[in-house]
Amino acid sequence: MPESNDTSQRVLLVGNPNVGKSAVFSRLTGAHVIASNYPGTTVEFSEGRMKLDDSWARVIDVPGTYTLEPVSRAEEVALEMLDHGDVIVNVVDATNLERNLNLTVQLLRMDKPVVVALNMWDEALEHGVDIDVEELERRLGVPVVPTCAISGEGIQKLRLRLSDARPGNWDFEDDSKWCRIGEVVEGVQRVTHRHPTIKDRLSHLTVHPVLGLIFGALVLFASFEAVRFIGEGLIGYVMEPLFNNLWLPVVQRMSEALGAGGFIHDILIGQLVEGQIDFEMSFGLLTTALYIPLAAVLPYVVAFYLALSVLEDIGYLPRLGVLVDNVMHRVGLHGLSIVPMMLGLGCNVPGTMATRIVETRKERFIACTLLAISVPCMAQIAMVAGLLGEHGALGFLPVFATLFLLWVVLGVILNKFTKGDTPEFLADIPPYRMPYWPTLLKKLWMRIRTFLKEAIPYVLLGVLLVNIMFSLGVIDALEVVFKPVVTNLLGLPPGAVGALIVGFLRKDVAVGMLAPLGLNLRQLIVASVVLTAYFPCAATFVMMFRELGFRDMLKASAIMIVVAFTTGGLLNVVLRAFGM
Amino acid sequence: MRTTVDKLSAGQQARVVALEGGRGMQARLESMGVRPGKTVEKVSSQLMAGPITILMDGRQVAMGRGIARRIEVETDLKKA
Numbered sequence: 001m002p003e004s005n006d007t008s009q010r011v012l013l014v015g016n017p018n019v020g021k022s023a024v025f026s027r028l029t030g031a032h033v034i035a036s037n038y039p040g041t042t043v044e045f046s047e048g049r050m051k052l053d054d055s056w057a058r059v060i061d062v063p064g065t066y067t068l069e070p071v072s073r074a075e076e077v078a079l080e081m082l083d084h085g086d087v088i089v090n091v092v093d094a095t096n097l098e099r100n101l102n103l104t105v106q107l108l109r110m111d112k113p114v115v116v117a118l119n120m121w122d123e124a125l126e127h128g129v130d131i132d133v134e135e136l137e138r139r140l141g142v143p144v145v146p147t148c149a150i151s152g153e154g155i156q157k158l159r160l161r162l163s164d165a166r167p168g169n170w171d172f173e174d175d176s177k178w179c180r181i182g183e184v185v186e187g188v189q190r191v192t193h194r195h196p197t198i199k200d201r202l203s204h205l206t207v208h209p210v211l212g213l214i215f216g217a218l219v220l221f222a223s224f225e226a227v228r229f230i231g232e233g234l235i236g237y238v239m240e241p242l243f244n245n246l247w248l249p250v251v252q253r254m255s256e257a258l259g260a261g262g263f264i265h266d267i268l269i270g271q272l273v274e275g276q277i278d279f280e281m282s283f284g285l286l287t288t289a290l291y292i293p294l295a296a297v298l299p300y301v302v303a304f305y306l307a308l309s310v311l312e313d314i315g316y317l318p319r320l321g322v323l324v325d326n327v328m329h330r331v332g333l334h335g336l337s338i339v340p341m342m343l344g345l346g347c348n349v350p351g352t353m354a355t356r357i358v359e360t361r362k363e364r365f366i367a368c369t370l371l372a373i374s375v376p377c378m379a380q381i382a383m384v385a386g387l388l389g390e391h392g393a394l395g396f397l398p399v400f401a402t403l404f405l406l407w408v409v410l411g412v413i414l415n416k417f418t419k420g421d422t423p424e425f426l427a428d429i430p431p432y433r434m435p436y437w438p439t440l441l442k443k444l445w446m447r448i449r450t451f452l453k454e455a456i457p458y459v460l461l462g463v464l465l466v467n468i469m470f471s472l473g474v475i476d477a478l479e480v481v482f483k484p485v486v487t488n489l490l491g492l493p494p495g496a497v498g499a500l501i502v503g504f505l506r507k508d509v510a511v512g513m514l515a516p517l518g519l520n521l522r523q524l525i526v527a528s529v530v531l532t533a534y535f536p537c538a539a540t541f542v543m544m545f546r547e548l549g550f551r552d553m554l555k556a557s558a559i560m561i562v563v564a565f566t567t568g569g570l571l572n573v574v575l576r577a578f579g580m
Numbered sequence: 581m582r583t584t585v586d587k588l589s590a591g592q593q594a595r596v597v598a599l600e601g602g603r604g605m606q607a608r609l610e611s612m613g614v615r616p617g618k619t620v621e622k623v624s625s626q627l628m629a630g631p632i633t634i635l636m637d638g639r640q641v642a643m644g645r646g647i648a649r650r651i652e653v654e655t656d657l658k659k660a
Binding site: 066067069071095096098099102127178203204207208209210212213318321322323325326329335424425426427428429430431 | 604607608609610611612613615623624625626627628629630631633637638639640641642643644645646647
């Protein structure tokens with residue numbers, strides 16, 4: 001957590017995962033959210049501000065934790081953050097009182113002022129759970145406020161009672177902890193039985209051995225179609241009209257003013273194709289470098305993160321983890337590693353960051369390596385879709401099938417040859433909930449903003465570098481050097497070298513450079529696969545380095561390059577054998 | 581009858597009697613609310629030795645087979 005000389009009060013939101021801390025955080029901070037490291041993953045925190053007494057207080061949403069005895073990294077982080085807190089708001093899930101009080105009593109044993117927000121009050125009522133709030137407050141010794149962050153009920157009262165926060169003055173031996181918790185629950189909670197609701201039935205269905213898998217496949221398919229539909233819609237109805245009707249006249253005028261040629265023109269506008277500006281191929285800073293991130297990629301990024309956020313917030317991802325765990329274990333991963341993989345489909349940077357939820361070094365190594373090699377990011381997928389689009393399924397299937405096969409085979413091999421064990425699955429599966437749209441949209445906006453902040457500078461840099469390298473003749477020289485690999489092994493024209501070089505920096509620009517080469521289907525497939533697998537983009541590389549450390553990063557890099565070019569070579573041979 | 585969680589059938593209830601395994605595993609289970617004296621209900625087992633889902637105080641918890649095998653339970657809820 002960032003240290004600072006800031007003297008404002010620090011309000012920490014502490015609680016189990018899945019108790020609605022984010023919603024409470026959202027309500028308390030309103031529009032005043034300052035930071036959120038790649039929202040949506042478990043081991044990050046959000047920070048915002050709220051008015052407390054007469055000044056601004058910092059509000060920090062601490063990663064969800066079950067206990068203060070660190071059992072996982074999330075909990076170690078939370079414990080560290082607690083040290084720096086001034087006031088603790090313990091968000092408790094009213095539908096799961098006993099388990100949640102485990103953390104509460106440990107907080108009460110600390111010498112910090114605590115207020116309990118008894119959240120999901122509405123859900124508790126639905127479940128037939130009634131809690132005597134006054135009695136709970138008396139027994140715990142700290143203010144207890146029932147809240148429903150989704151509707152906003154109780155939030156105002158929570159704000160008011162923050163000033164009543166006081167240390168718990170609880171003292172107990174660890175042995176008697178559950179006894180004392182039991183006494184509290186016994187004294188305050190009444191549960192009336194009620195019939196299973198639709199949500200309950202759905203909960204059971206989605207972890208059913210057979211029906212669960214079918215449902216999962218349907219969900220994934222529906223998500224895929226939704227992303228495609230929304231992405232294409234945004235491109236066709238928003239981005240392309242914007243670029244063609246509004247921006248094109250502007251750059252055309254610029255082009256004419258610059259004399260349709262010359263150094264500055266080539267840098268800013270790029271090369272004219274048949275006397276016209278072509279947003280995909282001209283490769284100028286104001287043309288291609290803007291078109292790629294905004295028109296080709298952003299629509300799919302928005303669509304993807306929307307779909308992912310919905311799946312996250314309704315609570316489907318843990319169930320997906322349960323469904324895929326047995327397969328995941330064969331590649332040495334934990335079922336919940338499906339989350340970083342799915343995040344990686346959006347952007348490999350948050351995907352890599354999300355591998356923090358993974359416990360062991362072995363798992364993290366396998367997860368990061370498989371992510372970098374086999375999971376293409378939306379930027380890349382969008383561009384590949386653009387190139388392969390006309391070939392339809394015949395183009396996509398070989399690319400993604402190869403990447404998937406690579407994921408499985410490499411995963412099994414890495415699992416066998418990496419030392420260590422993979423811990424078993426053990427996770428809370430929260431009930432299905434309707435998404436809380438304000439948090440979801442805020443989360444979506446944060447993800448989009450992060451994408452833009454990162455993509456645009458790197459893309460601009462990439463396009464600029466490419467132009468400079470071309471004019472200096474660097475690319476021509478490199479084409480000669482790498483001809484044996486590129487042409488003989490991969491079956492690609494020498495021009496592909498430029499794409500491979502740029503691929504170190506940015507994947508979408510690299511794929512964009514394949515466009516003018518006039519590749520046939522086989523070459524497009526080989527190029528797409530190699531560009532995904534051989535090395536992560538610069539941003540991902542930095543993140544991987546941070547997560548894995550120097551030695552593991554070196555190992556991973558070697559694996560990537562060897563695997564990518566071997567696969568590319570094999571693919572080239574196999575596809576030729578099929579007459580492509 | 582004494583058995584372990586992985587051997588329960590879907591919908592069957594049982595009371596947790598003991599947790600085998602190291603301190604770490606027990607701590608993890610405890611944070612999920614699984615501890616001696618609690619009643620659990622088996623929901624499902626995934627195919628190919630996949631995770632087992634149980635209901636604990638009305639909340640689903642999923643665990644790997646190995647963990648489930650180390651939770652000893654008593655199926656006769658009336659027994660002390």
